Amino acid sequence: MIRFLFKQPKYLWRSQSWPNRLEIIILAGMIFVFLVGRIAGGFEQLLAKFHITTWTLAAHIVHFLVLSIWLSAPFVLSYTLPRLKFISLFYGQPLSDKQLVEMLAYFYHKYLIVFFLLSVLLFASLGLLAPFTALTAFVVLLIYDLILFYLMVNLIGIFGRNRRFLTVTIALAIGYGLISAAFIIFNASIWRWDASFCLLLGLWFYWHRSDALKFDLETLYPLKEVRFRKKAPKIWNLQNFFTVLPQKMRALFFKEMAASWRNPRYRKLKIYTFVFYFIIQAGFYFGEVARADMWMIVSGLLLIYLHYAQYFNTKYAGTDPRWFMLTMPIRFAQLWFARFWAEFLFVLLLVFGQGIFLLSIGSDFAVLLNWLGVLLLFAVIVLSVVINFQIYFYEDLRLAGYLYHFTVLFILVLSVNYRLVGPLVSVVFLMIHSYKSYRFFNS
């Protein structure tokens, strides 16, 4: 099973041409080297400032990562995996226990890969200062990961995919966090605590090994009934009031609006982002944080980036079918601008709200305009990247998603490091991407 599952990324890599592969390797290498250098510098300052050993720092990193995985894993297991089309293919199939565990382990790690990439970055940075410590800490993290995976799957098998499972796992994670914090506060040997914890859990698994992971797919994730979806607001009918717009643009714009806003997941994503965005802004406002304007904008940029990252998930943003993209008499610019404007209204709303918050903390008007300009420019860049990649990779949104993260990270690294050059290079990149999409669409 595991070999079969790894075929997909293998073929994805193989499907890239050699120049593309080289481009990916070089860009990834640049980002990696830059980040490792920066983080290692930060670690050196931390070690000097707080007079701690590299072992203690390694322990803190491990605890931070374990806690992050622990808090995210229940949601991956109870929300993401049961909705995967690939997993649903195996309902009613005679999967062995081993095959089921392998399949769950593959997808579980796939959705938590961000923490593993982060761990590679952090331990590679620590490795520049203390290679043996970094390597040991990385191995401990892997053991923790294994234990956590087995614990989570067992718990979901025992409790089912419900609130009880979430409550128990989150309570356990909080307990783990509190105990770790207590050890840190009382300056006890943190490694002793880790070793005891791993040993205890190891023993628990040993005693319960006969019961562990003996669940079938249907017990873990019972099938839900298909629900009939009612028609949401009559967005499409609004097109009758905009007859001044060119006909094709009108059709494409209102199609985007109707198709998106009727998708309950898209609506939820928008509403949650909006609410979360303003909770953060309010937090900075009421918290009277120093340089609140900067933090407001940074959080805004981060949220816009994360929000649009979801657009490469077909749950939130549907793709247009192949026949539509390739046989309809539409032009690239019409499709591009229809998609852009359908999204840009949301961005404008966020920027407008941001402006009100900045005004309320007494930001100078010139500074306010400057910040809003940065936010707007970033949103336009992100949105353009999203739309270009959605058009260029309309048949493989997942690949487009990876490239999106890659591109935004690259733009960010350049902008932080080289100030003006970064945004300029980003604009050049954008033009290249737009031209590539244009050529592809009209080829």
Place this chain on the structure above:
Amino acid sequence: MLSIKNVHIQYETLTAIDHLSLEIEPARITGLVGLNGAGKSSLLEACSGILTDFTGSIKFGEIDVKKERRKLKSHLGYAPEDSELMPYLTGRELLQMIGLIRSCPNMEEEISFLTEMLDLNPKQDELIINYSHGMRQKLSIAVALINRPELMILDEALNGLDALALKKLRSYLQQMKENGHTIILSSHILPFIRQWCDTLIVLHQGKVIKTITAPELDRLEKEKGRNFEALFFEWIGQ
């Protein structure tokens, strides 16, 4: 006239279409038959400009399908095999959108006619996500036929349609044929292709095994005392 000259389609190690040449005449219903994997969909995708990675040339009238895809789009109606549609639009909205894109002059009348013909009326204001497979298939056909394009390509799109819809659609396509439209259907359901088409093209392993008109096939069936299905298996060597 759709003119296919020496077209070769290769997917890595698999040859989908093997140096194939054909002339598909207007004002006729042409049927492509073949087993699964014979190359029907690949050939139709190449004819509709979806697939451009092939050698050889395909021309619809004066339009080079490979080089002038944009021109072809205004003359083409294509219903794919998988009937993938936009799930959060209603059937009517999808048809209106396509009508606007195709600059259909009598859009509302055209939509009413198509939904009536394909019996989509009861469901036309429901979201497509709630449609059954057959309903999606009907809608996919309606999308292809809106604005009465000169070249109509229905790739396995008729599978799963009920008897009444098939009956009405057949008479509509006959009418379109008489108006000079070029209609290409593909299917692996032999009796259906046999009844509907004026010209039959048998594809096997990416090659044309037989091109035969309906009257010629009638004669051959009588001469040999065998039906089309038996002849088909004989032609493909099964």
